[in-house]
Amino acid sequence: MGKRKRKKGKDGEEESRQNTDSDNDSISSTSTAANKYEPFRVLNYTRSYPENGGNFEYIVFFESTDPGKPIGDRDMMGMSTSLKRYNKGVKQLVRINKYKIGVIFERASFANAALTNTKYLDSYKMKATIPAGATEVTGVISHVPINLSNQEIYDTISSTKHIVQIRRFMRRNKVDNDFQITPTLTVSITFSCPVLPESIDLNSWRFDVKPYIPPVKQCLRCLRYGHIGKFCKNSERCSVCGGNHNFKTCTIDTKDATCLHCQGRHIAISKECPVKYKN
Ligand SMILES: [Zn+2]
Ligand SMILES: [Zn+2]
Ligand SMILES: [Zn+2]
Structure with missing residues (x-):
């Protein structure tokens, strides 16, 4: 958190994306004001499935830690055999893409155990994560005073639900031949629960929490x-x-x-x- 190195964006985007999973394509933090508005993430928080989480699927993503050997290039049958041998409660495997497979577990506890099965993960050069969408929900609040840093919002907020991340949306404006990042009045809050609270409290001010609608995925290289x-095979286009x-x-x-x-x-x-909203 805070020290995470981000590559400089290839192109401008008007609102920073949620930096979860692999979708951290391009958020620039070259602005001097960036530190104050760095996404705030609660330390020592790791996703896990609640034991009484209902009857949804307990999926865990597996990726290769060996850059020369993406998981999608490995022997599929050998992989399911070893996964079932060294992990309990494996129900099904699904290929997500060349870099990722999903393993569905029968129970929350089996899925959580797979995350920390370092002996297995290390020997097969893999890492395991729970996708954000499975255990977290993100909402937005509006008209949040601009001077508040994400950390200050976190320190001030009171909520019935557990908060794991606070991130103010930033706008990028092209100035001369560079981009300047300015804060907006909208702040996203990620809760570690499946349903959003209706509101949160910020120093006695009530803010309604609206669902966060992620921006449409757009390639900053070919603009499609x-x-x-990261996955683009088309030639570069100018925005x-x-x-x-x-x-x-x-x-x-x-x-x-x-x-x-x-x-x-x-x-x-x-x-x-x-056109953006037709996609
Ligand atoms: Zn592309
Ligand atoms: Zn041009
Ligand atoms: Zn257009």
């Missing part, structure tokens, strides 16, 4: 929807003019941008783009 830059170059080398001013999706007067990653 549905995947992120300002749509040409085959990086936006940083573009000679056209942002205000004269032409969106490659709709030909509108905005950059191709803009929230104003009507």
